[in-house]
Amino acid sequence: MSYVPPAEFVVKMIDAGEAKVFMSTRDTIIRAYMAGAILALAAAFAITISVQTGQPLAGAILFPVGFCLLYLMGFDLLTGVFTLVPLALLDKRPGVTLSGVMRNWTLVFVGNFAGAFTVAVMMAIIFTFAFTVEPNIVGQKIGTIGEGRTVGYADHGAAGMLTLFIRGVLCNWMVSTGVVAAMMSKSVPGKVIGMWMPIMLFFYMGFEHSIVNMFLFPSGLMLGGNFSVSDYLIWNEIPTVIGNLVGGLAFVGLTLYATHARTAPRRSPEYDGVAAPAE
Template sequence: METEHTTLIQWCNGKTHKGFLSLFFASILAGAYIGFASQLFTLLTASSGLSFGLSQILGGLIFSVGLIFVVLGKADLFTGNCLLSYSCYDSTSSWLLTLKNWVVVYVGNFLGALLLIGLYHASGLLASGQGIIAERAYAIASAKMSLAFIPALSRGILCNWLVCFAVLLCIYSENNLTKLLVIPAPILTFVALGYEHSVANMYFLPAGIVAQGYISVEKLLSWGNIFRNLLPVTLGNIIGGIVFVSLFYWVIQGKSAK
């Protein structure tokens, strides 16, 4: 257990001591990478013709490319970085560094998602498939924006329990091949079951708003509604990461290493 504890502490220290520009640009990339995965999910679930369950499972599998891009591309993802709280149980002074990291990464992730949406909109590809992509993007955003606070919070907790678990497995992996093997299972699970990921929603929600212009629907989605979803989902993601992964594994392996 001591080796695992040391490995995770070293990972936390490396993340929290990154320079501002390095962290910020790595965060923009992560937001875009998750956005690419969200686009693939939209495409597959819009045109698969499969049953709901199988479509969700395959959508979850293809969405896992997002975390693969993030991990192998050395990017910084807010949901994964919730695992930084692991080091805070050893030293409360680590909370300030962790919170600073979260703020920079959250903003960078959002900018990366918006950058991708802007380029995707400019490409005209939202009109692909005779509007089927825009219709699916709108449907996804509508469903997310209609969630009440507690369901959104709960789905956020469940989501990041699995995302941080996937990141934990990657930290313990000895090489990139092992990371490729351990990422899909937790990510497939959270996506297929309909849990809520704040960074994915940074893409899905604005994409749905933009998609309204491509289809004949009443313009019910607005930019102001985005944070009705992002607030509870983000809080849920933080709770899921700092409690069910960071705290639990600190108790399991951190305390036993002392």
């Protein structure tokens, strides 16, 4: 059967986390760069569809194509390694240390940002004919998104920051569910279906994804968005990264690990008033 039961795919999660800790710097950067670039292209694709059709749901339905492609090719997003890599440390895999986990997260962050920024520059060139004309309608929309999801949060002060953080948590709850869902099947169609559903949900609901934002906000700045780099970092990227970490690790990685890899002892029948079988 193509379905992999939880007790088995949780072991795959731990194995994947361990493998990422020991991956070479070169391979980690390359895989993270390509993941950031592909996800950025998918975001540009989805926004273009939403603007041209006037149907945000259409963009959300098709956005997961990028996520599915990058994971089928073995590339890494920060949101995924937030969930998988700490499990190898928690499981006490030989040689896995906290510094190794932090090294992986740092390299993946750098690679994701570089890939997403590369696509941001390319798309800004396309939207403006190499910065010789005003942004087209899609470019204008990206600039508006950047404003609403930075200064828009700042306008609400602490309440805006909490909202941003919770959106980051909910985002990686869904994205990491998609990462894990790919391990539930041995077939490509099964993996794609498993990934598609939670990714579509997060995108349509407007949750905050740190790597998607690595594309949206640099693009918005290049396309005339009325916000600053500090607005982007303080009122989006940094809280989003923290929220993504909490959401993926707490609600996906640790819960699955606790109940399937470190399952609690079974209750004795006698606790329910049923006599234990005679020896």
